[in-house]
Amino acid sequence: MNLKTKTSQIDLTFERLTMTLRHPFGISYGTSATTDNVLVKLRYGDLIGLGEASPASYHSESLETVNAVLSMIKANQSEILGDDPFAVQMVTKRMDKLIAGNQSAKAAIEMAMHDLAGKVLGVPVYKMLGLSGHPQPMTDYTIGIDDLYMIERKTREAVGEGYKMLKVKLGTTYDEKIIDKVRSNAGDLPIRVDANGGWNVKRACHMAGFLQDYKVELIEQPLPKNTSVSDFRFVKENSPIPIYADESICVSSDVAKMAPGIDGVVVKLAKTGGILEAMRLIGVARAHGLGVMFGMMIESSIGVTASCQLQSLCDYLDLDGALLLKDDPYQGAQYKDGYLMLSDLPGLGVTLRSS
């Protein structure tokens, strides 16, 4: 294959991608019934690379900031995106020079670049990265914050639909009742919890002991994101359950400071700004002896499948974003018996849903 015969500018278009949730989704920051993401398309000759931005207000992003950043990239696309679909790292450097932060907007471009590069080569992204596509580990399915009646209904529904592992959102005044309700309806299914920073040190220590009796396997982000490492360390030393940091760690340079206070990190493309920095973050976390969970925002199959390319590097997967949606317009990694199955299609392996 002569890759040099085909050169054209990479052209960016983007549009709002609003999707409806199966159930209103509650976390300690608030509840939503729909999710407003941004679909990115990078055209290179006949090929289109797909990406998705999923802004979160608690990471200082919104639909407006994503649109503003993508408009800036569009206005400078010949300099930033150029004409080489393999120049993924250079594109990320140029975006970082253009504007700091705004990781979910940058992640959308970066995953679309990987999609394009894989499509030009005719190979799946995970193969291009030298990784296994073997479905491992299992992903969980999230039960959002709700009243106890709905918690019971959602848990029964999840168990009835065959989900093998649950993640439960906490950070309320009635967390003990939520977990009791979930455990009593979930049998022996593995359960992990995410407080989204909803506890203080005292409550986190209490909850860690309480949750052990309910066989909870890990606690995500017990304390608010700007909490000191010494407070995290106090909770970790008093918790019989591993403590993972999500909001407190976005990129690889955040790890060293937090490492003494945690047992693991939650990696998300919307925080790292893309696949390359996610791999660096995983490498740095491993160098500090930390566990790795790969998570996501509420995203379509584009975001799920992009994240899933790195599943073989992780201990835990929390890639249920598309499972929580009623109207995902795309299909990619398929959920089967707890695992996410990647296809052999080139690039990310995402196509428009046929039905």
Ligand SMILES: [Mg+2]
């Ligand atoms: Mg989390």
